[in-house]
Amino acid sequence: MNWELIFGQIKWTSFVFAGMIENPSLSEAIASGAGSIAVLGALATVILLTVKGWWVPLWRDWLTSVDHKKVGIMYIAIALVMFARAVIEAALMRAQQLAATEGAGFLSADHFGQLFSTHGTIMIFFVAMPFITGLMNYVMPLQIGARDVSFPLLNAISLMLTMAGAILIMVSLVVGQFSTGGWSAYPPFTGIEFSPGEGVDYWIWAVSLGSIGSTLTGLNFAVTIYKKRCPGMTLFRMPLFTWTTLCTSILMIFAMAPLTAATVMLALDRYAGFHFFTNGDGGNMMNYANLFWLFGHPEVYILILPAFGVWSEVVATFSSKRIYGYTSLVYATMCIAVLSFAVWLHHFFTMGQSANVNAIFGIATMIIGVPTGVKVYDWLLTMVGGRIRFSTAMLYHINFLLTFILGGMTGVLLANPGVDFQVHNTLFLVAHFHNMIIPGVLFGMFAAVQFWFPKVFGFRLHEGLGRASFWCFAPGFLLAFFPLYWLGMMGATRRTYMWSEPAYLPWLALAMLGAALILAGFALMVMQIVVSVRQRAQLAAPLGDPWDGRALEWSIPSPPPAWNFAVLPAVSSQDPFYEAKKAGIAYRSPTTYEDIEVPRNTATAPLIGLFACAWAFALVWHIWWLVIASFVLIWVVVIARSFATDTEETIPAATVKAANEAFLAAARAAPGVSRDREMTSENRGRALPESLEGRSGAISTGPAVEVLS
């Protein structure tokens, strides 16, 4: 019997536990522990689903759903699960570096290499990307008054491809090893000669799946925004979050292709002996550096732009003011999107191009600071004279403004090739990009969760615990990363598992403390969600508008019905819902209702995801029969689906009318909560508009009036 035909290169020694049995050490024990957690976690999930009888609802209501709202929630769920893993890995790396200032610490060099590779890969591709994608998925169609995205099934397929990639990375905890080549996987180190194992292949296929998913997402959202805006919503009436979603989508369409090309070439080098990036035979690793950063630099703007959108919504809402400088924010967003393609070379200033090239790219890099600076001023000026409430989301925003500026300034430093020659590849760089990505992207997403949670689930999050978690995250971030600037300048190189340099000790200890605080912040955030779910009755805000919101998403019930808008809205200004409230014409009944078509659930997307996952796994382990079988199955599913004709179902006008009229009646009857009381249980989701507060008769909007939409 030739087992290799069946199992490819998997042997019993491939399983993580084998390493523990064969040469036990603390490093191996930690690896086995992580593997066990993954296995036990999967088992526990299976048991929970079985005991509670949740398999059917999970399949029927979630996995097969093509509703953009559910797809969005699932994206964010992936992001949070993967965040838990990646943040624990980060703390582990911190502990190792602290322990290794004298002596070797407790992790092997190889294990440390896997940790920074999975940490970086997961954080970028399976935390940040799904987080922003999930958020854009949920919010953008609501903001433009649409019933769904343009291609709902494609949307679900993107989700399932991303999920397949995430699962593949989780599998790498148990079977085999991950790459030690970092999140950027530079050859020739990641070529077959220096990395002969399966690790780099895990990286290649997980990232490829994610990147195909993101390309399709970008396409889908761009078309949605161009084609599905409700009547009257001109481009310059779109909410800023929608604007940033548009620019991010365009970046995704153009930037993911170079990454796919790079991973495919690397795969061909490794699997078939090609010579794209090898040392000899005409290969050239600089081609990889160019391709990777042609994707990689726009990628950081793919991540940050949606967060900028979130900040714009949050600061306007919690200052009760129209955003300052709307038009300049739009143009700044576009400038950043375009410029992001013109600077990729700053990632390899030190790799041998001429001084002139370096100078040009250094200047181009510094120029991006200009539109970003415009944005910062706009946010600040929005707050001036506003009615500011220090909600958790707003705290995150203020913290963002303060720390992001510092990070930006270190970026301008690094944009100077002379400085970069000194500190590249040190912890200074690690400090810089975490300084951008954590207050910018991660906290932006956390603020978004605080802000839109009541829209998504119909109840607010516990405010006290939210603040508690913020007060761990914010100083935790400062402690964890600011010492790294010093360490970098002292010469501590990145991706290094031991230095034996006692002078680093105090700074590393501070950084460790910071990482611990960040872990505590995450624990509190999980607690906040659990407690809020328990107390959902007190926190309920089903009437849809808890914060005196401005864009269309706040005009519908929370959670929104499957069809989003009973009647497609027509808008005639920016901040349409806010203006309607101000004019006293919000919550009026439409004259007529019509039947609404929504796409039916389908098993197409989860099946494609399943086979894609099997395909990638088989490629990693060279299980050729499975590679072929799963590839064929993917296309069988696609083709079979193309013959389906009955893919939509109709929701009768009467159903829509009953639901909508009940909501409108409840909203009209509610007394409305003032801004001072919005964090109390009085807030059922019907804000008393700031603009009407104190005026007599403001509380009741009068009887239902028939209004033409």
Next chain:
Amino acid sequence: MSLSERLHPGVNLAGTDPESHVAAEEVLFGFWIFLMSDLVLFAVLFATYAAMSVQGIAEGPRPAEVFDLTAAFLETLLLLFSSFAFGFAMLEMKYRENRRGVLVWLLLTGVLGAAFVGMELHDYYVMITEHAAPPQASGFLSAYYLLTGTHALHVSSGLVWMAIMAVQIAVLGFSTPVKLRLMRLALFWHMLDVVWIGIFTFVYLFGVAS
């Protein structure tokens, strides 16, 4: 301007089938964007080839030693004529909704496309056996095979797609979804022509001239 008057890239059905025309607006725009991201992929492969065909020769053969211009020219003709034939299929669909007519033209398109792929495979075979120029020989050849191979893979998937469309036309007739799919396939097929013209010029003509 109402939706149905708007023109979109591709065959416009406003005059003959307004309902499908309206449905086409969004779908074809989306497909156009997909093609753009696909073109970025090809652009990246072209750029890689541009660098490798100069710096990646190593000990391997040079472009002029391995390319057969006559074959490449015949391939160009095959692909161009197949696009031409597809144009007739689309006209049959638009003006006559004639199943047999469309199927015959599609068959011709498919045969020409298959001949193109066949010729390319033959080129590869000759290069590998007679010129000792497999993709593993040098960076230049790796880039060459990836660029032309990606194109050939696209053409082959177009052929599979065409076969499926033939079945769908026979089974489902000219329903709106079928029409929209044919229109997208047409765009796809024409784009592959454009890419091939790039390959012919840039890889073969330049390669032999240099």
